Every structure is written in C-alpha cells, then in structure tokens.
Amino acid sequence: ILMSLRTLMREGMDKAAAIVEAVRLNFMPVSITSLTTIVGFASLNFSDSPPFWHLGNITAIGIAGAWVLSLTLLPALLAMMPVGFRVKRTSKFYKPAMERFADFVIARRKRLLVVVSVIALSLVAFIPTLQLNDEWVEYFSTDIEFRNDTDSAMAYFGMYPIEFSVGANGPGGVSEPLYLEKLDQFASWLRDQPQVTHVYAFSDIMKRLNKNLHGDDQGYYRIPDNRDLSAQYLLLYEISLPYGLDLNDRINVDKSATRVTATLTDADSIETKQFLSDAQAWLADNAPAYMHARPTSAGVMFTYIAERNVINMVGGTIAAVLAISVILAFALRSVSLGLLSLVPNGLPIMATFGAWAILVGEVGFSVATVASISLGIVVDDTVHFLSKYVRARSERKLSAEDSIRYAFKSVGTAIVTNTVILAVGFAVLMFSDFKVNADMGLLTSLAIVFALVLDFLLLPALLLWRSGEDEVAVAAPKATLAPVFNK
Helix, strand or coil, X not given: CHHHHHHHHHCCCCHHHHHHHHHHHHHHHHHHHHHHHHHHHHHHHHCCXXXXXXXXXXXXXXXHHHHHHHHCHHHHHHHHCCCXXXXXXCCCCCCCXXXXXXXXXXXXXXXXXXXXXXXXXXXXCCHHHCEXXXXXXXXXXXXXXXXXXXXXXXXXXXXXXXXXXXXXXXXXXXXXXXXXXHHHHHHHHHHCCCCEEEEXXXXXXXXXXXXXXXXXXXXXXXXXXXXXHHHHHHHHHHHHCCCCCCCCCCECCCCXXXXXXXXXXXXXXXXXXXXXXXXXXXXXXHCCHHXXXXXXXXXXXXXXXXXXXXXXXXXXXXXXXXXXXXXXXXXXXXXXXXXXXXXXXXXXXXXXXXXXXXXXXXXXXXXXXXXXXXXXXXXXXXXXXXXXXXXXXXXXXXXXXXXXXXXXXXXXXXHHHHHHHHHHHHHXXXXXXXXXXXXXXXXXXXXXXXXXXXXXXXXXXXXXXXXXXXXXXXCCCCCCHHHHHCC
C-alpha cells in the first residue's frame, strides 16, 4: 500500500486520491496474501508438537489483525500525517530499473525458463539424499554452560538411557533359570555395543547374590541352577533392603517382567535407531517370544519425533499448497493461474531443501516446520505479481509482455523490499544459541530468496508461455504504454 501510494503521488496524484487508489489497487492482493499466509501457518497444526500448534495459531491470529489494520488504521494514519513525494520527472532517455529488468526478462524468457528450471530441479534432485538425524544435546551452542557440562558428563556416563521391559513366562517367571540366562545374554550383548556405556539388568543382581551366598566365590558369579533357589535369593534380597526401598523399579508386582536399562553415550538419532533395531532383532533371534520387548524412554521419543513431524508436516504442507492454489484460482478467476502458482510457491521450498542437502546433508526436528512457515511467506510475492498481471490484462487490456512490465513497475520494488526485510529478519535467528531457531532462520531466509528469484525470472517466462505470445519486441515499450501506466 505504501509503495503504491508513493508511485501514485510521484506521478502527480494528490494525497487523498492516492490513498483511496492505493487501497483499491491492493485490497484484493493484501487480502489474498493474508489469507494464504494464515493457511500456511495454520498447517503447523499437522505437527505432533504442541508448541508448533501454538506458533501457527498465534501467528495466524496476528496476520488477521495485521490485515484489518492495514486496510483501516494505515490509510487513516496516512491521511492524517504529512506525506509527500516529489513528482517524478519523466525522460525518454531514462527508464526505471524495474522496467529495464522487465525488458531483460521478457527478451530472454525462453533461456531463463530453461536455465532456471534446470537449476531448480537439479537442487530438488538432491532432496532424497537428506538424512533425518538429530542429537538433542547439540541443539545448544558450545557457548552455553549446559552444553559443555553435558558433553563432559557424556564422555564418562552417557546421557541417553534406553529401557526394555523384558517379559517372563507368567507370574513369578523372572526366577526361571532359562529366563535369567537369556536376560544375561541380552545384557552381555548390550555391553558389547560401541554406543553403550552402562547396562543394568536383573540378571546381574541374581549373579551377585549367588556369588555372595557362596562365600564370594567368583566361580559362582552365574545364574542359579533352579527356579526355587532363584526365588529364595530374590526373597532374601527383598527383605534385606533398607526401609522404604524395594525392587519395584526393576521388577513388576507379579514378577512377570524385569526392566533392563542400557545407557548410550554420544549417539545421534541414526545411530540410536540402528541400536534399537539391532536390540529388537537380537531378542527376536535369540530369546523366546514372551521376552520380545520394545525399547522406550525419552531418548527413544526424541529419536523418532523429527521423523514423525516431517511426515506429518509433508501432509500439512501439501494440503496448504493445494488450498492456496484453490484460493488463488478463485481470487484471480483463473484455474490455469491457480495451477501455475504451484510452481513459484512450491519450487522455492523444495529447492531450499535441495540446497540444504548439498550444504549440510541432514535435517532434524528444527526444520520439520520450515516448509509451512516458508510457504505462508513466499506465496505473498506470487500473489502480488499475479494480481497486478491480471489487473493489467483485464482492466487495462495490455498484452502479456506489457502486463509483465506493469507488474514489475507496480510491485517489483515492493517485492524486493519485502524480501530483503523478511530474509534479513529470519537470518538474525542464525545467531541464536539454540540450533532449532538457527536452522529454521537460515532455511526460511534461503526459501524467501529463492522465491524472489523464481518470481522474477521463472514466473514471467511461465506467464508468457501460458499466453502463447511468441513474438516479443523489447527494444522499446509500445508507444501507448507509458500513458497507460500513468493513468
């Protein structure tokens, strides 16, 4: 609205009329961009993480409020405040930068269509190489004391406990020698794994009791020979514990299952997933069916949370893209433009992840929501450009080439300004000591910049291809073009 007001007043229109005309020209695109941005942020509700629900919903409410204020309070303030722009002096020897850029794009539209498409699709081709990987300790910068203390503790003790509830063959079954032997073998296998720093299993207690009750003879550091003896050892151990202590943290009430704890050291989510898979495979291959167990713990939850979020957010982003395309098709009264908008709206995000695959190679919980956040922002540039293009075609009856010139002249500077502001704003997050914020800021900034490139280089070429106008004269605009712009 401000850029339109500036343009109109520099062309000689008085302030009051320029405010009315600026609001009229931008009412539809501002409304559409607000709605589509709300849809983009609302898609964060597909996430498994409640904080992202709140982020999306609160931001959507804020966008709705900004839409109301932009169309009511802003014009009123502009009318009350002293606003003035010098009337632009026209010269047949000088052409504004955006008009010159429009001529450049139109003249080379076929080459740009091929080159930009190939580069963007080449980046997209790297997306399958991305790996879902996370390590929650590395969310924090080494400048934070907590991170340094955690790294020190990790080296000696490990920080990722994994719990297994290993079932026995019925109540009291934890005293069976076969069960204890298999449990001890499982504990030994766990200790042999490179990521494991400590294992605590009920079989260790029984072996130690057997040794203690045989005069600490090391030869008896083994599983008792029969169930009754094991049960007597267990009873003796329970009644000898100090007041207030019991074995309920290791054995369930009816003694039909025991808990095995394996503590992992510095392991990322890929290594943790492999460890969990190997542990379950060992139980499946070497233990009775009743001993098969699924690993649990906060570490297991964090191992899979990024994957679940990414899968859910892919569905949410697809739904948002389709909803935005439908909105644009209705608003622009063109199904083909609604479908065409899929390219400049979706391709920047995919190209961003392709570039991330080349630069980093891994994504985690921090980038699960980038697509939805970016989509709600990058669609704004497309909407403003297409709305001005459609207005030039329908109201001013301009050709496709001149309509593109009109779009660049009307909103080109505003789109660049908006992109710079948003990209720099999100780039500030890169300085955060919290990796989730830093990665999100960098990826969103990249997506915003890619969106500008595609909107300025690829979208005009697609519009000209859609129009079917192959002959382009770029040496100079048509003689009637400048007067039409100044109306």
